[in-house]
Amino acid sequence: MLYFILLFGSSINAESEYSASNSKISLISESKTIQPNDSFYLGIKFELEKGWHTYWENPGDAGEGASIEWSLPKGVSSSNTLWPGPERIPVDPLMTFGYNDEVVLLTKITTQEDIDFPLEIKAKVAWFTCKDICIPQEGNVSILINKGEFSKSIEYEEIKKYADRLPIEFYENYRVEKLDQKYFLQSTVENDHFENVYFFPRYYGLTDYVAAQIYEKNENSFSLEINASKTDLELEKFEGIIEATNSKGVFYFDVNYQLALEKSKEQSLLLLLLFAFLGGLILNIMPCVFPILSIKVLRFIQYSEESSIKTYRFGLSYALGVILSFLLIAFILIGLKSSGEVIGWGFQLQYPLVISVLFYLFIALGFLFMSNLVLGSQLGNLNSLVKVENESLESFLTGILAVIVASPCTAPFMGSAIGFALLQPSFNSVLIFLSLGIGFALPYLILSIKPSLLSFLPKPGPWMETFKQFMAFPMWASALWLLWVLSGQVNTDTLILVLIGGLTVSLSLWLLEKNTSEINWIKWFIRSIAIILIGLSLYILPTSYSLEENISEDSQTYSEQRLNDLRNSNELVFLNFTADWCITCKVNERVALKTRKVKQILEDKNINYLEADWTRKDEKIATKLEEFGRTGVPLYLLYPSVGKPIILPEILTEDILLTYLSEVE
Amino acid sequence: MIKIYAFVFSLFIVSNSLGAFVQNDEAAPDFRLLNSFGEEVSLQNYKGKKVVLEWTNHGCPFVAKHYSTGNMQSTQSFAKENGAIWLSIISSAPGTQGFVTSSEANELTTSRKAIPSHVLFDPDGNVGRIYDAKTTPHMYIIDEQGLLKYQGAIDDAGGRGFISKNLLEAKNYVKRSLEEMEKGNEITNPITKPYGCSVKYSS
Numbered sequence: 001m002l003y004f005i006l007l008f009g010s011s012i013n014a015e016s017e018y019s020a021s022n023s024k025i026s027l028i029s030e031s032k033t034i035q036p037n038d039s040f041y042l043g044i045k046f047e048l049e050k051g052w053h054t055y056w057e058n059p060g061d062a063g064e065g066a067s068i069e070w071s072l073p074k075g076v077s078s079s080n081t082l083w084p085g086p087e088r089i090p091v092d093p094l095m096t097f098g099y100n101d102e103v104v105l106l107t108k109i110t111t112q113e114d115i116d117f118p119l120e121i122k123a124k125v126a127w128f129t130c131k132d133i134c135i136p137q138e139g140n141v142s143i144l145i146n147k148g149e150f151s152k153s154i155e156y157e158e159i160k161k162y163a164d165r166l167p168i169e170f171y172e173n174y175r176v177e178k179l180d181q182k183y184f185l186q187s188t189v190e191n192d193h194f195e196n197v198y199f200f201p202r203y204y205g206l207t208d209y210v211a212a213q214i215y216e217k218n219e220n221s222f223s224l225e226i227n228a229s230k231t232d233l234e235l236e237k238f239e240g241i242i243e244a245t246n247s248k249g250v251f252y253f254d255v256n257y258q259l260a261l262e263k264s265k266e267q268s269l270l271l272l273l274l275f276a277f278l279g280g281l282i283l284n285i286m287p288c289v290f291p292i293l294s295i296k297v298l299r300f301i302q303y304s305e306e307s308s309i310k311t312y313r314f315g316l317s318y319a320l321g322v323i324l325s326f327l328l329i330a331f332i333l334i335g336l337k338s339s340g341e342v343i344g345w346g347f348q349l350q351y352p353l354v355i356s357v358l359f360y361l362f363i364a365l366g367f368l369f370m371s372n373l374v375l376g377s378q379l380g381n382l383n384s385l386v387k388v389e390n391e392s393l394e395s396f397l398t399g400i401l402a403v404i405v406a407s408p409c410t411a412p413f414m415g416s417a418i419g420f421a422l423l424q425p426s427f428n429s430v431l432i433f434l435s436l437g438i439g440f441a442l443p444y445l446i447l448s449i450k451p452s453l454l455s456f457l458p459k460p461g462p463w464m465e466t467f468k469q470f471m472a473f474p475m476w477a478s479a480l481w482l483l484w485v486l487s488g489q490v491n492t493d494t495l496i497l498v499l500i501g502g503l504t505v506s507l508s509l510w511l512l513e514k515n516t517s518e519i520n521w522i523k524w525f526i527r528s529i530a531i532i533l534i535g536l537s538l539y540i541l542p543t544s545y546s547l548e549e550n551i552s553e554d555s556q557t558y559s560e561q562r563l564n565d566l567r568n569s570n571e572l573v574f575l576n577f578t579a580d581w582c583i584t585c586k587v588n589e590r591v592a593l594k595t596r597k598v599k600q601i602l603e604d605k606n607i608n609y610l611e612a613d614w615t616r617k618d619e620k621i622a623t624k625l626e627e628f629g630r631t632g633v634p635l636y637l638l639y640p641s642v643g644k645p646i647i648l649p650e651i652l653t654e655d656i657l658l659t660y661l662s663e664v665e
Numbered sequence: 666m667i668k669i670y671a672f673v674f675s676l677f678i679v680s681n682s683l684g685a686f687v688q689n690d691e692a693a694p695d696f697r698l699l700n701s702f703g704e705e706v707s708l709q710n711y712k713g714k715k716v717v718l719e720w721t722n723h724g725c726p727f728v729a730k731h732y733s734t735g736n737m738q739s740t741q742s743f744a745k746e747n748g749a750i751w752l753s754i755i756s757s758a759p760g761t762q763g764f765v766t767s768s769e770a771n772e773l774t775t776s777r778k779a780i781p782s783h784v785l786f787d788p789d790g791n792v793g794r795i796y797d798a799k800t801t802p803h804m805y806i807i808d809e810q811g812l813l814k815y816q817g818a819i820d821d822a823g824g825r826g827f828i829s830k831n832l833l834e835a836k837n838y839v840k841r842s843l844e845e846m847e848k849g850n851e852i853t854n855p856i857t858k859p860y861g862c863s864v865k866y867s868s
Contacts, residue, residue, distance in 0.1 A: 062800045132761065
């Protein structure tokens with residue numbers, strides 16, 4: 001009966017309460033009297049039936065937060081809606097953020113000097129009340145505020161309870177790193193430590209709502225690991241609130257961190273197009289392409305003696321042939337990708353595997369150039385296949401042929417280009433292949449426009465064979481370079497295995513080359529041996545990083561003895577207490593400890609790097625940690641040549657670390 | 666030569682740093698579901714045509730508003746004019762809101778003057794989970810090659826105050842994306858935040 005009257009009243013003049021099915025809202029104030037030039041909290045209180053909820057500012061996977069529209073008298077203004085820290089409300093398999101049973105959404109009201117009392121403040125509220133289903137609701141509420149001193153109303157405590165849950169600026173130093181589709185929020189803790197921390201993102205497309213967040217509590221810091229959203233919008237800001245719990249209660253803090261963005265996509269695309277173009281240019285002097293071009297150059301000269309227009313046409317048709325072939329490759333790839341074929345195998349491969357395969361490839365290419373396998377003449381033969389009456393058509397086909405026969409020695413470049421292109425939107429892949437094609441065709445096109453440049457070209461001759469053999473050395477140099485890259489990723493044993501693989505690849509190629517036996521079974525026997533050797537070389541390929549696993553046999557492994565020896569000879573020592581399961585340690589290593597600059601300064605200043613690996617909770621390391629009042633990792637100690645070690649912060653940045661390292665003496 | 670090495674190597678780095686969660690521009694997972702006439706419908710059958718997927722639940726107030734204002738129907742007819750197939754999918758588990766029998770589904774289609782190509786039933790929620798459909802409505806657009814091109818909201822009316830917004834004035838992402846695909850342009854917002862009720866999956 002009372003409600004009926006209230007509802008009836010509300011149609012003429014909104015009351016302080018409004019009831020809907022399963023929920024009720026009311027407009028409450030911390031004081032019913034207020035002065036001009038003052039400010040105070042108003043709250044919209046939502047009382048929901050047990051088990052029902054309404055949403056936070058970011059509702060999570062579904063739902064929608066309430067909206068409040070104020071009508072205020074002249075001289076009165078309102079803040080945005082202030083949202084108390086939310087709860088997690090899982091709706092399997094989804095996750096939503098909101099408030100169960102009850103919440104007060106706050107608004108700060110500010111009055112100016114010149115206002116007429118009593119103030120009538122009205123609010124139109126639209127909200128969702130949800131359980132397993134959702135009900136949209138809308139209602140009007142109002143309140144009268146009189147002039148007078150601030151005095152606590154009966155709802156004051158209620159408002160205070162929720163005002164205490166409003167997020168405040170986070171007072172600790174924190175940073176956010178994004179590594180491999182995961183965000184790592186790391187913070188120092190100078191005040192009371194937290195038992196648990198949870199991050200609520202403010203916007204869609206930042207973090208995964210459902211996946212569990214991993215909280216790691218360290219001595220004076222914490223790390224929170226949060227999966228990036230599956231629909232990653234690559235937001236520039238890591239924005240939201242954290243809920244931090246300790247024995248004193250639950251606290252909410254605003255976090256807003258500008259993420260270190262990788263170069264914008266357009267820029268890197270431009271750079272890639274440039275590299276693709278350069279790659280195309282360089283393809284011309286590749287030994288498997290150069291011979292065919294030389295043969296064509298001869299014909300070129302022939303034509304240039306006849307008429308310049310012919311040469312021009314010749315060059316254009318050649319360029320067209322080249323570019324169309326590259327486009328064709330691009331479209332075939334896009335087609336394959338579109339048809340859902342599993343050709344993404346290359347991307348999941350770890351660096352060591354890819355690098356070792358490339359190493360084999362370069363060894364093999366070098367061998368091919370050095371050997372008597374007469375590549376040039378074979379190409380010449382192929383070329384005769386496209387001798388047709390129409391000269392423009394012939395040069396067009398030559399362009400296509402050049403792309404095909406170039407493939408043996410362009411494979412490493414093309415392979416990478418293909419790998420990258422596949423990850424790009426189709427349009428970009430086309431552009432990349434177009435750039436490769438233009439780069440490849442350009443020198444020839446220039447020659448056709450300006451045939452006088454032809455006189456600068458060397459005439460084909462025996463020098464080509466010499467040149468071809470010489471080209472083996474850049475190939476092997478590349479192999480060396482790849483080996484150097486590999487050495488940074490795997491241990492010596494693995495490196496030796498890869499070298500053995502290179503040896504067996506060369507041996508099998510040599511067998512294939514020398515295999516000129518007339519007798520069938522001998523021919524096949526030798527062939528099978530060669531194939532087995534190649535199989536063997538593939539079998540021993542490394543599939544994962546092995547550097548870290550074997551660190552225990554390294555000179556960098558910590559032992560009390562080793563540390564004392566170094567200290568006794570007044571050496572500088574950096575001691576890193578770490579463990580594989582320690583998130584903070586791993587992030588520090590990625591962003592600070594193992595960066596090039598840090599490695600450089602360690603080397604330059606002759607600082608001995610020691611690593612104490614606590615993955616298996618070694619007793620001796622535990623004792624050492626205890627010495628510094630620690631029960632866990634990370635712990636970073638920097639020993640000057642004399643005196644006590646400096647304890648570094650638990651959250652390292654490259655800058656902090658470089659400063660410490662450069663100042664230590 | 667050095668540049669080429671840098672090129673080769675940078676490609677590896679780039680290819681490794683890109684995430685594995687690129688769903689747009691990848692092949693949309695195939696599925697087979699029964700329609701409201703008891704016939705089996707497979708996504709594969711529509712290669713060569715654009716397909717719009719609409720996750721729906723008639724009891725959800727968000728969906729109800731899109732139908733009562735005619736916004737969903739107008740989007741459906743726009744899609745149809747552009748030669749697209751429209752599949753309305755119900756992933757509500759039996760006993761939950763939005764779960765309907767075939768005849769109820771057909772009755773809803775008639776009474777709401779809706780024109781989907783098919784209404785499909787996904788009572789165990791398998792297809793919904795594969796597509797990671799979170800809300801009703803949650804929209805997806807698949808192109809002629811079977812690649813996922815758009816996922817998210819139907820329009821920009823989501824967010825607080827949805828109930829009082831005029832949907833016919835909202836920016837309709839589905840219409841715009843279909844138009845852009847037709848013209849061969851890049852889709853302006855290929856991912857938007859889906860809004861609405863949670864999909865009532867079986868737990």
